[in-house]
Amino acid sequence: MEGHLNLTLKIWRQKNANVAGKFETYQVSGISTDMSFLEMIDVLNNRLIEVGDDPVAFDHDCREGICGMCSMYINGRPHGPNRGVTTCQLHMRSFQDGETITVEPWRASAFPVIKDLVVNRSAFDRIIAAGGFVSVNTGNAQDANNLPIPKDDADEAFAAAACIGCGACVAACKNASAMLFTSAKISQLALLPQGKVEAAKRAEAMVAQMDEEGFGACSNTGACEAECPKGISLENIARMNREYFSATFSSK
Amino acid sequence: MTKLDAKIPEGSLAEKWTKYQSSVPLVNPANKRSLEIVIVGSGLAGASAAASLAELGYKVKVFCFQDSPRRAHSIAAQGGINAAKNYQNDGDSVYRLFYDTIKGGDYRAREANVHRLAEVSGNIIDQCVAQGVPFAREYGGLLSNRSFGGTQVQRTFYAAGQTGQQLLLGAYSALQRQVGMGNVKMYTRHEMLDVVTIDGKARGIIARDSVTGALERHFGHAVLLCTGGYGNVFYLSTNAMGSNVTAAWKANKKGAFFANPCYTQIHPTCIPVSGDHQSKLTLMSESLRNDGRIWVPKKENDNRKANEIPEDERDYYLERRYPAFGNLVPRDIASRAAKERCDAGYGVGASKMAVYLDYAAAIIRYGKGEANKHNMHNPSDEEIQAMGKAVVKEKYGNLFDMYKQITGEDPYEVPMRIYPAVHYTMGGLWVDYNLMTTIPGLYALGEANFSDHGANRLGASALMQGLADGYFVIPYTIGNYLASEIRTPAMSTDSEPFVTAEKEVRDRLETLMNIKGSKPVDYFHKRLGKIMWDECGMARSAEGLKASIKEIQALQKEFWSDVKIPGEIDNLNPELEKAGRVADFLELGELMCIDALDRNESCGGHFRTEYQTEDGEALRDDENYAYVAAWENKGNGKFELHKEELKYENIKIAQRSYK
């Protein structure tokens, strides 16, 4: 049933990448429990606009949990208190009346803040550009059913491919490591015969790019897996390690 | 009125594309290296086109307003992608896919384009599998298919309920590969704000860097708009928050005709609106209609809970009205049927603007099936329920989770409440067979063009069209134009047309910032949305449309005098971005109503209450309206209609029947 909440919001405000930021405190009232967290921020923003303040900048687009654009660190956790959801799918019924909610941007040197809660995640694109693909030009393909793939392998590859590139893994990790993200793509393609051809080259190139971007090293705390809105498994990191070591120790 | 030339190749339908491919002028590899192509949008159409053209050797620049090309809204497509592979041996063929698409589009699509789409559909699946797209498979390792609305064969390929995501990530991978190789330069967080034309040809764009607010000029021998649809004109839709018409609308203002703007697809299975705070609507894939049964109570204003209503007091109205297709009728029909029941007072839920989508029967059916598979002869009801739920979870788990997350109700236990919502726009920039708009050198691909779906798109066809255009059509058809451009050197962006275009963009942004009115952008967007939904949504009438045109014009004036945009012009400013988009929606909304008013018939996604059969079905007027309405923007809110006659040489036009 719909209820209404009064909340105190502590939100990180930062004008741009070059200036220091700080927390500002806002009160919002009459927040419907049926609202999504982003709709609650919409309400705050329209009130800020009405009184002539700059609204809070935040990334968001599809609002159905698949584009990976929304990215808030809410009360000490990426995408807030619920497991397996993005911020756009987090609804206000998960909060209590009178609660104080702290909202911060993803924090990582590889994800510099652009403004307020907006960060630059283009490092992920560069990791994919380094090797997260199968080198097949348009028109080169054979008939799709000429290549049977065991259902279990296809399902496992799909589970890894479900990554939405939101960066919650980096945000959750105490080392700001991007290994869950990187390993999900390496894993997906390593599981499929199409990807095996370039598997060794891919693992080396993507790991090198990941390091160059300034992400930390994994210390296997499992926070990334726990906070991933798509449930990407740590098994992918283990698989990446196998792929990487067998590549570096066997390549010529 | 000028005659629109669709440049459809001669020859029999089945041979047109093959002949075209073998006779189209080619550009040699050395020349390709000096030809530059600007692509706006990085969804299925944009990413696939960018990757394919860069692979051929063209110099490509890609622009997207999101922070990464992988965010484009194609990512949210759930159900699947059609292809005439006939892997299921159930009688599918290129012709049948072509036929279903024309019929599904209520006989308002161009035959040659649709046939080409059906021809390349199989190649798309091959290409995607080669890229490593993890489609669903059977235990034998071969690809799995499911059925979708408006068809009687199983030709839909899928990856759980995330097919769009997997296809987009495939195209994105291919794009990033070219970015890594230096063949594509990617511009993220950039919004195109104008097309630059020189001597009548498209030669580039003006884009705004959203982070710094800087305006940039970019030259291209050709410009491709792959910018998706304009469903957000309704404010509430299943589109992403950022989806907009700006690129297409700027093109329209520069001379590209806008075709069939009134054809809007209202998707029947969305999660109903929960309150005024609602910012967007969420689709529940049409694939749910494969197994779910749609019903309302037989009694008017029945306030009992769904589980308390006995079987014989439920009205499975789609199965009742359309026994041949049942719950799998095309989207436009399913949507209108839901609206009809709710308007008549049979709706459910607190708002009474919803119908039930019920999985109870499917859970039992699957549960019994599983029991047989496992040789259980006397399974208990609980066992059947548990096994049935497990099957449903495997097929639709992510959708059920999403429903629960949004509504707080568990769809495994109670039927889902659904209601139609704006989903897709069949209209778009008019393009010829080459996908070129009426501005030479300016192309439109994917949902941004109008070409393949007629008045109504069938499920799982949007992904097919976006990828067909990008992977398999534009790489050929662009050569037809660029072969004659090899002597055009890259132009300086300091020329007068670029400078003027940039100045016009700057002036407009400054004007917006300086209005300093009293209402936020959303206020105007919501009001526009309400007008559009009420009068240009699922049911339209001449009277209502005339009134809304006046209302929209008044709203435009109010917007330009009272909108309040905070922040700075030279910083990240989402409100300024929204304001520019809403300003364009306000003009487009008016044109949609004008187009809907012009079309005195009902067809597909356009339903005029004056034109319906006795039992409430759409009544087409093929004699007078078998044309594409292409609108030329004459400035100051004036539009001139140009008609492209639709000739059906291979299909006999008939009243659509799914009974």
Added chain:
Amino acid sequence: MAWLAKSLNSSLGKKLLMAITGLFLISFLVIHCGLNATIFLNDGGKAFNEGAEFMAHNPIIRTMEIVLFGGLLLHIFDGLRLWLDNKKKRPVAYAVVDGAANSKWYSRSMGLLGTLLLLFLIIHLKHFWYFSRLTNNLTETHTLYNEMQVVFTSPIVVAIYVLGCISLGYHLLHGFQSAFQTLGWNHPKYTPTIKAIGAIYSIIIAAAFAAMPIAFYFNLIQ
């Protein structure tokens, strides 16, 4: 060999080094703990002293001692390097962190636990290794066993040892299964077993070591 340096200097390589040296130290602990546990035979240190004598003079063991120190130093060096590197990856800290919601405290505190262990180890080496190897105080009348009896009369020392063992237990609890994950051995069939063995191992090692100073202090063994 440039490739090897490059591989081992990558984020994955550093982890690999951590895992391999960690597993090596884990195997050493088994021997160390097993040998020391002979004190519980309550034979006045006879078995223990015989073992210590063997360990002190067997050439293979003496060689392994050098390898052990090498491995230990590598583990420490690599751990410090990782800790310093990783710290730089988040220059602005979060104001609120709800770490307990997604991971175990000890998995996030390996650096801290390792540092405590290092401090403990310095004290421990001073007490016994320095005493037995670098001084001439070890005689037939004053064995290593006798030295333990002496050292563990101080309640402060006993407390330090117990705390050291607790740190060791938690360090191992994460480190054991983490090493397997780093080596790529994560499999739905085997990982639960590895985790269980890791937990049992960590508890036994920590408890057995902690029991030694306690036993001496309370005169539970003679």
